Amino acid sequence: QVHLVESGGGVVQPGRSLRLSCAASGFTFSSSGMHWVRQAPGKGLEWVAVIWYDGSNKFYADSVRGRFTISRDNSKNMLYLQVNSLRAEDTALYYCARDINYGGSLPDYWGQGTLVTVSS
Amino acid sequence: DIVMTQTPLSLSVTPGQPASISCKSSQSLLHSDGKTYLYWYLQKSGQPPQLLIYEVFNRFSGVSDRFSGSGSGTNFTLKISRVEAEDVGIYYCMQSIQLPPITFGQGTRLDIK
Numbered sequence: 001q002v003h004l005v006e007s008g009g010g011v012v013q014p015g016r017s018l019r020l021s022c023a024a025s026g027f028t029f030s031s032s033g034m035h036w037v038r039q040a041p042g043k044g045l046e047w048v049a050v051i052w053y054d055g056s057n058k059f060y061a062d063s064v065r066g067r068f069t070i071s072r073d074n075s076k077n078m079l080y081l082q083v084n085s086l087r088a089e090d091t092a093l094y095y096c097a098r099d100i101n102y103g104g105s106l107p108d109y110w111g112q113g114t115l116v117t118v119s120s
Numbered sequence: 121d122i123v124m125t126q127t128p129l130s131l132s133v134t135p136g137q138p139a140s141i142s143c144k145s146s147q148s149l150l151h152s153d154g155k156t157y158l159y160w161y162l163q164k165s166g167q168p169p170q171l172l173i174y175e176v177f178n179r180f181s182g183v184s185d186r187f188s189g190s191g192s193g194t195n196f197t198l199k200i201s202r203v204e205a206e207d208v209g210i211y212y213c214m215q216s217i218q219l220p221p222i223t224f225g226q227g228t229r230l231d232i233k
Contacts, residue, residue, distance in 0.1 A: 104219060
């Protein structure tokens with residue numbers, strides 16, 4: 001059974017940084033692309049980033065490119081999102097999601113999310 | 121970016137009655153590999169999204185056969201043959217033919233009359 005658990009969220013001041021983590025289990029992590037998707041309070045879904053199964057390709061939404069970095073450690077079954085230069089509009093619940101493929105076209109299973117609140 | 125437009129944004133359905141949600145994309149979602157990169161998710165209250173339909177009409181594992189997807193090119197539809205209380209939530213369509221970015225529709229809220 002696919003299990004994804006996000007952590008690392010919290011309340012942070014504008015301009016500061018956080019590292020979000022996602023612990024994966026129940027599947028062969030090293031064979032799956034992985035995504036981060038966020039949802040601002042009361043709003044819809046916004047895709048943030050994807051990383052290929054081996055880390056060879058990474059893609060970002062325009063809204064976060066240059067500030068956020070997606071990475072993974074296949075030896076630990078862990079996905080990360082380094083979020084820098086945080087803005088109020090980055091406030092959201094951040095989900096990690098497995099891709100059904102090696103790359104990044106279909107997020108199938110999602111974690112419960114970790115909440116990031118950017119506020120002074 | 122490909123814009124995904126859902127209609128209606130909300131609907132209220134009597135249990136046992138059908139429901140239909142439309143999703144239109146600003147560009148064709150048919151890839152040269154023959155696949156159409158259109159998906160449907162349901163997000164129940166307080167829960168992460170769950171995949172219902174992939175590549176237009178394929179039901180994901182464990183999804184009730186009351187759910188069906190159809191369409192082609194830029195016009196797609198999700199149908200629920202007989203709405204049940206457990207179907208309440210927000211439905212999203214999503215495209216991934218163009219990456220980045222993956223884009224979602226605004227969401228359609230379904231509730232029970």
